[in-house]
Amino acid sequence: MDAAKSTSKSESFVVALGNGHGSDDCQALIEEVSRKYNVPLDISLVDEAGASVWSVSKGAAQEFPNEAPSSIGAVSIGRRIQDPMNELVKIPPRSLGVGMYQHDLSEKVLEEKLQDAVIDAVAFVGVDVNTASLEILRNVPGLKGKLPDAIIASRPFYSRECLKKVKGLGPKTFENCAGFIHIGNKPDEELDSTRVHPESYILARWLLGELKCNSICTLTQAMIPEKTSEKRIALVDKAARLHNVSRERIENTIDLMMEYRSGKDPRLVLSESKVGVIKRDGSFECNAFPRNLVSDLRAFEKACPLRNIKGTIRNVTDFGIFIDFGGGR
Missing domain, CATH: 3.30.420.140 (YqgF/RNase H-like domain)
Structure with a gap:
């Protein structure tokens, strides 16, 4: 070895x-x-x-x-x-496996729905425009046709504004895609490293000022009032009044700035939870199937019932659902 x-x-x-x-x-x-x-x-x-x-x-x-x-x-x-x-x-989305009956659906409808799911995933996570592969860029909302190839040919970018110089990428396309891409390595505009949309930059800078923070790089969780606190409510109300935007947009801008400062992948934020805990009734509640129970049937029986285990739906049938929870077969 x-x-x-x-x-x-x-x-x-x-x-x-x-x-x-x-x-x-x-x-x-x-x-x-x-x-x-x-x-x-x-x-x-x-x-x-x-x-x-x-x-x-x-x-x-x-x-x-x-x-x-x-x-x-x-x-x-x-x-x-x-x-x-x-x-x-x-x-190809259909090759990722969505159940034995996927072929009973219209091929066109299935392909469209699966592709939409891929685009939604890319949009949720966001991409670094300077390092993203061609396949990733092709799934960024708003980037169609030859634009992904043109973007790769125009690298590197030092700001989101530089994207407007790419041939064929007009103001409307920029508006549609700017929130899903970012500049990963010390951009000219610090907010270009975040998932905050450029149209919210003025709002973001105002929020930083109200929080007594000179730069997003020095923003900390301690500076931001709790969501249910009077200070937070007053801050959001003031921002909504001055900038004529919705409370949802203000809260989203705050969340995206803190997401950037935390350095956490947005996918991990959704999946974070306790790994496992023994309940008072003796059952085991966990996020993932315990490895030690995979090959030990007696230990598995003793731990039952197992609750709240995260798994992946592998197949949907008329008589039930097959779920892969990571255990033995």
């Missing part, structure tokens, strides 16, 4: 393991090798849906012209740990 020769006691490795057939046996084998060679390993089970489809695609052949499809598929699985969205947008 090469890793065993090169690693030190302070080093560890992450192994991306596809969640397909035989993944439990593979995980057991990797753990055995890890113990044998005393190599710390963090095994991450990754949804491998669509990896084999992309491995034989034109895009994959262009990126890895000298690699076998099996090796390309392994790269795709590994990349899903680093940046899942950037990798998954390359996969």
Whole structure:
């Protein structure tokens, strides 16, 4: 094992393991090798849906012209740990698996709905216009036709305003896409690093002033009044009156500025919760299926009932729903 020769006691490795057939046996084998060679390993089970489809695609052949499809598929699985969205947008939505009855739907309607879901995901997370792949840019709302290619050819950008110089990107397109893209590396305008839309910059600067903050880079949670406090209500009311905008827009602007300062990925904010807790009735309430229960049936029975485990719906049938909760099969 090469890793065993090169690693030190302070080093560890992450192994991306596809969640397909035989993944439990593979995980057991990797753990055995890890113990044998005393190599710390963090095994991450990754949804491998669509990896084999992309491995034989034109895009994959262009990126890895000298690699076998099996090796390309392994790269795709590994990349899903680093940046899942950037990798998954390359996969045709129907190949991600949405149930055995997906083919009973109109192909056109299914494709449209699935593509809309991909665009919504990209819009929610946002993208760095200087580093985003072509596949990501093609799914940014407002960027159609040859605009993604033109943007890549015009890099680097030092502000959102520079996007207006891209051929074919007019004022309306800029208005539609500006809130979903940002400038990641020290832009000329600090708010360009956030998900705050340019049309809310005046509001954002006013809010920073009211909070006695000279820069968004020095904004802290302690500076912002609690949402239900009188100070917060007075601040939002004053902003709505002076700037003639809705309370929702003001609250959203505050949230986006704090999101930037926290450095948290917006996807993680949605998923944060307690990992597990023993309830008074003896049941186990958790966010993820406990690994120690996967291979120990007696421990699994003792822990039941398990509640509030997050899973992924794999199939919808007339008689029920199949949910993958990360446990054994």
